[in-house]
Amino acid sequence: MTYFNQFKNATRKTKRLLVLFALLFGFSAHAATHVVSAIAVDPSTLDDGAQVVMYHNSTGQFVGCSGGNEVTKADKKITDADADYYVFTVTKNSEGKIYLQNGAGYVPQVTGSGKNYNAIAFKFSWETSVTNYFNVSYNSASNVARLYIEYKPRLYTYKGYMSRTNDRMSAKQDPSDTETDDADWTFYKYVLDDGTGGYGTAPTKHNQLKAWTDNAGYQEVGYIGLGNKNQVLASACVNYSAAQIPTIAYRLFGHTEYLSAVGVYARKRDTGQDYTSDKSAYGSFENTFAHIFDYRNPEKNCGAIFLGFTYDVPEQFAPATFTSNVSLDAGEYVIYLVANTKTAEEIGGLDQLPLIGGSRNNFTRVGGVIETVTCGTTTYKINTVNNYSKDGGGRVIVPKFKLLYAPRYKKFATSEEYSKYYRIPAITRASDGTLVALSDARKNHIHDVSNNIDIVSRRSSDNGKTWSDYIVIFQGSEDGGAGCKYWNGYGDGAVASFSNGTVIATAIHGFGLSGGTSDAASDVVWKVSRDNGKSWSSEFVMNKDLYDGYRGNISPGNICVGKEGHLKGKALVGLRTSTSPNNGYSVSETKNRVYCMTYDPDKNAWTNVKVGESKYIRDNDASLDETQFVQTGENEYLMSVRYYGTGSRKFYRLKFTSATTATVTSVSQSGMTLAGGCNGDLINYTTANQGTYVIHTIPKDWAHDGDNARTSLTAYYTKASASDRLDWTRSLDLFDPFDNTSGGEKKSGIGALDESAQYSSLSMQEDGTIAVLMDAYPYAIRHMDGDRNNNTAATHWGDWVMGQYYINLRIGDLIPGAEQPVAQVIDAPVISPKSSTYDSYVTTDRPEITISHKNYVNHSDLYNETDAKVNTLYDFEFFDAEGVLQKEASIGNFQTESQSFTWEQVYKAMGYTSDPASEKKGWYLRVSAYCVSDANSAVVSNKDVKIYTFTNPVRNIKVIGLPTSGASKTELSTQGNTVGSDVWLTVGVGQEVRINAPALYPFTFKGFYYKYKMNGADNEQVKLSQKLAYNEVSGMQHQITFTVPSVAVLADNHNDVDGAGLVIYAVYDVEAGFSTRVNTQYNNGLNSSGIYESQYSYWTPSTDTQHVERIQGAESGTQYAKDLVIPVAENQNNTHIGGTGTAPDKGLTYPQALNYGLDAYVTLVPDSRAAKYLNAIVRVKKDDAYLQNYYVVNGANQPLYGNITSAFNGCLGVVNWYAYSGGEFYPKAVGMKSYEVGTKPKATSARRSIVEGGANGAWYKVDSDISFAGICEKAETFDGVVTVEIYLVNGDVTSVNELSNSNYYITKVSHTIVKDPDISTGVEDVDAEKTVAGVTYYNLLGVSSDSPFEGVNVVVTTYTDGTKSSKKIVK
Secondary structure (H helix, E strand, O other), X not given: OOHHHHHHHOOHHHHHHHHHHHHHHOOOOOOOOEEEEEEEEOHHXXXXXXXXEXXXXXXXXXXXXXXXXXXXXXXXOOOOOOHHHHOEEEEEOOOOOXXXXXXXXXXXXXXXXXXXXXXXXXXXXXXXXXOOOEEEEEEOOOOEEEEEEEEOOOOOOEEEEEEEEOOEEEEEEOOOOOOOOOOOEEEEEEEEOOXXXXXXXXXXXXXXXXXXXXXXXXXXXXXXXXXXXOEEEEEEEEEEOOOEOEEEEEEEEEOHHHEEEEEEEEEEOOOOOOOOOOOOOOEEXXXXXXXXXXXXXXXXXXXXXXXXXXXXXXXXXXOEEEEOOOOEOOEEEEEEEEEEEOOOOOOOOHHHOOOOOOOHHHOOEEEXXXXXXXEOOEEEEOEEOOEOOOOOOOEEEEOEEEEEEOOOOOOOOOOOOOOOEEEEEEEEEXXXXXXXXXXXXXXXXXXXXXXXXXEEEEEEOOOOOOOOOOEEEEOOEOOOOOOHHHOEEEEEEEEEEOOOOOEEEEEEEEOOOOOOOOOOOEEEEEEEEOOOOOOOOOOEEOOHHHHOOEEEEEOOEEOEEEOOHHHEOOEEEEEEEEEEEOOOOOOOOOOOEEEEEEEEOOOOEEEEOEEOOEOEEOOXXXXXXXXXXXXXXXXXXXXXEEEOOOOOEEEEEEEEOOOOEEEEEEEEEEOOEOOOOOOOEEEEEEOOOOOEEEEEEXXXXXXXXXXXXXXXXXXXXXXXXXXOEEEOEEEEEOOOOOOOOOEOOEOOXXXXXXXXXXXXXXXXXOOOXXXXXXXXXXXXXXXXXXXXXXXXXXXXXXXXXXXEEEEEEOHHHHXXXXXXXXXXXXXXXXXXXXXXXXXXXXXXXXOOEEEEOOHHHHOOOOXXXXXXXXXXXXXXXXXXXOOOEEEEOOOEEEOOOEEEEOHHHHHHHOOOOOOOOOOOOOEEEEEEEEEEEOOOOOOEOOOEEEEEEEEOOEEEEEEEEEOOHHHEOOEEEEOOEEEOOOOOEEEEOOOEEEEEOOEOOOOEEEEEEEEEOOOOOHHHEEEHHHOOOOEEHHHOOOEEEEEOOOOOOOOOOEEEOOEEEEEEEEEEEOOOOEEEEEEEEEEEEEOOOOOEEEEEEEEOOOOOHHHHHHHHOOOOOOEOOOOOOOOOOOOOEEEOOEEOOOEHHHEEEEOOOEOOOEEEEEEEEEOHHXXXXXXXXXXXXXXXXXXXXXXXXXXXOOOOOOOOOOOOOOEEEEEEOEEEEOOXXXXXXXXXXXXXXXXXXXXXXXOEEOOOOOOOOOEEEEEEOOEEEEEEOOOEOOOOOEEEEEEEEOOOOOOHHHHHOHHHOOEEEEEEEEEOOOOOOOHHHHOOOOOEEEEEEEOOOOOEEOOOOOOEEEXXXXXXXXXEEEEEEEX
């Protein structure tokens, strides 16, 4: 045991003796294995005998005493030589007061004197004995401690504080508690050095961030998903007095092996308040620095300044520094330490991430801390207000955690969001496995309808890894009157998916849940998607008689769909009504009701369910509210209801005796203690080893004692049963991982986040994991949208700010020991042709349908056509224009790999005797198919669904993006049919079409055009609005709807080999250009200056002399003007335009005999915008096959993701095409630096010998950042085409394989290298150092001359060493 451990465990008396021995014999109580802890502490809470150092905040010094004199130092490095002076031992008395004594025996003392008020005085002294013990006043938010004595000469007690004034210790009476004061100290423990820099023994500290103050730091808390970028680990607030280049000292904690990169951002502080976390006050929304750091695009979405990234991730606890290249202007900043997490593939699969098992003890954690920020000669020591270092950090790694919808701030006009607020989550999994996530977009105010609210949707087809841009399903407006009370909005969206590809979305529309019979109506509305949520129908309105004329709505969230029994294939909802009558109805009630209803997707209709003797459920004691169902048996459902009475939640069991009748019984519960009412959600999950569970999400606490400040959104689980009692077990908090209340709390300080977390929605994912969509925010922020007491709508009020977050968990994360069922291995079939529209008046314009699968090929170890067959089941359904099913074929099946059906076979299978599509308008056929293992019917694939619409007349429409369709993930859709950019969509005249073409960063959307020529004249650019009337959806220029006009109204503008029709151009500004050059080792002989230059070809988007000469003469490392502008390429795909080669367009060639192989060297010149915001990828294609190797050229603000930089995948290197000088940014050329040829042997690895042996062995030397050596090997037989391809891309490209899709790059330039028909070996290219004896020219008849003939010449050069070379030229 070390001396320190003995000392720590000794009694108080023994400690005093040990100190005395140290004084008498000069024995140091501090071994060299100690270090100052990284985290501040309250000295009054430490164990008796703990050791600390004292830091004086206002003077920035550690203070000690030597020989009775004050000593100071500015850093924490306490050496053996000075430990006795700076390290103090804490001793406490029975009252909890303390005194401090250092190893040299000195004690800081404050004493009082005087009798009268105006004569009271305090003084400070260093003593060797104790006169007074100190009281400690500690502020946990700022880590400030004040040590004071109490002096009572007569009736009154006075406080004297240990202070430091004018750089010397002093005493001060009653300092202000509101300002930084000379009496402010920070204490740090002096602990064993365990190699963690003092963090390993630092106490865990849950301290919520209330406000930013200078030099305050924060360790970020919350979940973090695999594959995320820019995840905040820590932050610090620093106020710069002058422009400086900052250097950040930091450490990481926990499982840093899950991180792929570390970076730093800065955001300039708002001048306003931080945020209001008090229920009695409202904060200013636009002037609040509680705006989240939006990791998706920090620069665009929250005004962050990118300072840089490193891919050298430090090990945990290792000290690390990061020096920015960017100078920050004077001002107050928050510095963010961020990290990229590895993907599931990069860590070796999701099973490599340990399961949580519902316990925080099993968290896989990572985190960090910013220790100091240095600017120039000034170092700011950061005082961190919370601490999770010894536990592995404050971020908990889960499979996925993503922000889907974030509040938009006017300050950041470039934000990808369009709505000021988002609320009310609803998520479902469609039949093709796609996740469909809905949210209210509350564009003006955050409250419910009446309000200007849209309902929007985003989709994910890869189990939540990536998400589409949002589309507006229901569009609200400010129509209806002055003030939000009269606005026509939609809200409280709910969603249901069915096995045949149908998805429905429901909402409340109009006035809201309150009002009278003469107020505007409150409607329950829905829309239908027949293609798994891609496109949506027109709006349908529910008959109000179904819910007796009250105002009401279907409860938001994921609607339960029956899987078996009476309700198989039907949706079951709870429609809650208020006590208010709807427009035109004279009804009254004292309690809210819940009407149970079913929806039939085939009939597109709703039906009441008779529950007992009534059509609704009502509680006599209090009102029922939002309701969710989960199926627990063939005809049994568990019903969970928000309740305004005791317990805040009620449960019922419904047992259906038919599709329209059910019995209901009340169910008691335990284990779920709630502070108040809120909507929640529940699903069932059948595990592989523990049976079936019901999982329920609901917020259990309030962040304050009123105003529905709901927090602690928690997952509960119970075994599925038919019992009349539910016993819930609390699992994880889904937003704050460190919340640990039992529920029912109403107070501040719960958990580690001052969060707001409210509604949630649950769904199973295709991969067997669980999706949760929740409205939440890391800070409990309230605000006003205007004057609360004086506004145009009397019912206007403020609320808590919300975003929409998606978290993905495994069943073993929620329930200890629960195992996920083994994944089913079976691919879905593919139906062709793709969804389309056909002319119903042209009998030959009908689809022939083929259904096929690849299971026999892709999974030949599992399936074959003899004894392990696959059944493909398919269905034909024919609907009218209103979406009502007319005819349906009985489900057919086949066991071959594919089967085709003529149109006649299709309609006869449905029972028609003649063509049912003939002369129809808007009728459609839906074909769905899925695969099932013949040996195990439980192994079922997803479904493929195609829609074939019949109408008349029809026309073709296509969207083309300029300068590239890669500027957007465009969707062009009509009901049942959606395509991307550059694809024809056949539509019916009179149909509604939607185009959604949001710009991808760094593009900005310019507009839609009927005619557009890049860099063309005004008459070559015609806006679409000049030709076609369209609606901008909620003011978004990039998302429009319009009714398809006839050709007579708007003529086709495109007729080419790819088809004829109406092309709509989506035009974007990118304002980023570059130029390219490719060299080979070959040359064309001596130039006019008598030197050899490598043969090259070049490309630049402009043929202006300045741009051409710049790329021709570019050398790697050359810096250009910081505002350099190179024009944007007119076309997405380009080829070289000039050079010194002899192929067409001065292209490159290689000799007929590749005695010296073939190498290529690439040079790039970016402009300032490309160098800052974009990347480039360079690769080589040999005939039609790409070489494995490639280079990545990195822009300053474009961190690289995925495996794009992996050497294993072929990356030869990452080259930066930017530079910094004096804190200023400059674009920089990358690539080739020099070229040299000769014959004398050069004994250096920098020169490659291309002819081995002999004194005249030829060589060449190329110095280049981007070098493809050995494209063709020496003496290789090759007569094909080599193509060097350069792609300008943004940071979303994670693999070179994505570049085969033009939507993944901005500009592509191709440089071809072809076989020279005249040059045989190219040996002359390496004769630079030989002396020429003579040159003879021969024409094609063999006649010689000492000067060239007109036409083709063979040039023979004779050297003084007797060697000769030959080549062909044309004069």
